[in-house]
Amino acid sequence: MSIIKVGIIGTGFSAKSHIEALRRLNGIEVAAISASTLEKAKKTAEQFAIPKFYGSVDDLICDPEIDVIHNCTPNYLHYHINKKVLESGKHLLSEKPLAMTSEESRELVELAKSKNVVAGVCFNYRHYPLVAQAKELIQKGEYGPVHFVHGTYLQDWLLYDTDYNWRLDTKRNGKSRAIADIGSHWCDTVQYVLNKKIVEVFADLKTVHPIRKRPIGEVETFKSKGQEVFEEIQVDSEDCGSVMVHFEDGTHGVFVVSQVNAGRKNCLTFEIAAKSGTLYWNQEEPNKLWIGRRDEANIELVRDPSLLSAFPASLAHYPGGHQEGWPDGLKNLFIDFYQAVKTSPNPSSTSFATIEDGHHIMQLIEAILKSNEEKRWVKVQTGQEVFQ
Template sequence: MRRIKAAIIGAGFIGKAHLEAVRRLGYVDIVAIGQNGQDKADAYAEALKIPKAYGNYMDLLNDPEIEVIHNCTPNHLHFEINKQVLLHGKHLLSEKPLTLTREEAKELHELASQTSLVTGINFNYRQFPMVQHLKSMVKDKDLGEINIIRGSYLQDWLLYDTDYNWRMEPEYGGQTRAISDIGSHLFDLIQYVTDLRIVEVFADLAVVIPKRYMNAAQGESFQPSSTHDRQLVDIKTEDYCSVLVKFDNGARGVFTVSQVSAGKKNALEINLDGSQASGSWKQEEPFRLMMGYRDKPGETVLRDPSQLKKEALPFMHYPSGHEEGWTDSLKNMMHNYYQAIVNQVPISGSVATFKEGYEIMVINDAIVRSARSGTWETVNWE
């Protein structure tokens, strides 16, 4: 197997996670890192043992050795960098959200569709074995017809008014925060597992903490805030949102996202209620799937090769009881992405496409419109 040369632009929390996951593959070399400014790039390259450092991403894109780009920059940089990556003829794995607006996302989707490049978005929660098992159960009608879908994604890293991050500023994070940052994962996961599309939404959102103390020097996401040089500022993006949803098969549902729920660290949960059974999966307990029935006791299905559907087996790599978690889902993500490049085949269905990234932005757009209008809004897919 030939070795692939790749680069990461942006080495914050998620950039480092990409780096670790890629290195676990064994056949991809991260040969360069891009940061805003040469001094920062040099410091990150030295710390992360990466041979090349670029203080300007355009210089990095002109490096002929690099085949693949991982865009792990803040949200407001996604569109322009992603566009330039495609125009420079390099394969691209982007962080979510794909862009800040649906118009930008549509442009990238259309641009990518005109190339032979391998493009994808890191919606890594698709990559858990138990998610794959649940998806296969839905496909095989083990739950019957899906009637009700409930989901939530709750965190507490922004619980205090002293918590602050660039994601709160609309010019950097976009007009939504909780919806785009964690809601996008929830919406993508639900549509992927059920193969249903959200067609209408009725949203309620709130800025729970309307004023926060901004630090002069902002750190990486999920890191404790500094206590120095604080300034009280107004917050315009939501801490919380609940959305009633309708699906294209007539199913109904409700989703809640929050970044101010004490004790919830990365609590992504999906619940599917079918005509024959229900299935529930929690990201913080990824090795189990809870099944419910009307006429017999509930079941706990564990991450065990003897219990899982055959479609889920390629996503698990260790025996039952040797648990695989969030970092392993990222490694699965990288493997399924890079296999398309190595084998020159269409990308795995477990990897979110730019088209699906665009569709998430369309959903987000409808949620924003609903929150403003106070009514049901149609998700306009065209």
């Protein structure tokens, strides 16, 4: 196919981010968009000059001109839409989580296999140049075997009890919030860097605001100011928490998540301690990788293609000193995904999170929730479809 035509389902923050990133790729056309209403779809289509718009998901999926679909809807719609897309034989890139339960995500894995399509999940932090460089250093054993990992994913957009959006509704978001929404990103990123799965967890989660003031009307993600009329609602999902983890090779670790840490906007960090060195990366300062050493001066490796290995350098699109960040990581994810689409049904080597990776994250989230409830170590359920 010369031009790959893409359909976007959804009109919120994720959908608009996808549209902007896709438009930076060669040979890709955002050809259609659908929303919960025809009016919303038309408004976004006009904003981004998208030729077609639909008020029905089914109409978009059935459009014969559409080759690939991006699912950017609220969580509770993911499974049903993903299933329809896969059944149609179209390629799929879904926002996380892949589904609401691991039973649903397992079904989607098997369906994707039977249809022989490219299917991935939007875990975008894998695709920063210095994350890829950290992975390469670890895999080459540059600093010896890893013995401990720790990190964070901290935000503040739900700090006040007047902060609200649909993610606080368990019927629309799922049982887990901070873990499923941002903790899943930390887990996927670190598993990717280490090339090891988390197999056992011990979690301690907390709801800071069990009662919140919900504004009358819809509120987009990260937007809550200017609301004046509220109603009190009960919140059952976690605002913050910590999780100890064991990886499949015996490496220990711990990570902390919070959506109620004042001043932290999107602070995903990881620190990987190995035999002779430590690697530290912070998403809010994505153009440097700190390398700690005991008997020599520490190093700060910057995002300069001339200083990186071949694959990490390919993810850096500008010279050193020309800073790149979150939108560029998303662009790199799409470049990788669409290379697989172009070479389907025998895709070349890829680095994006596959539908199998998304399924494992669902199993991991369920294990974390079970651990928090039962206050004990819980093994992550695994199956043949995860470890291949």
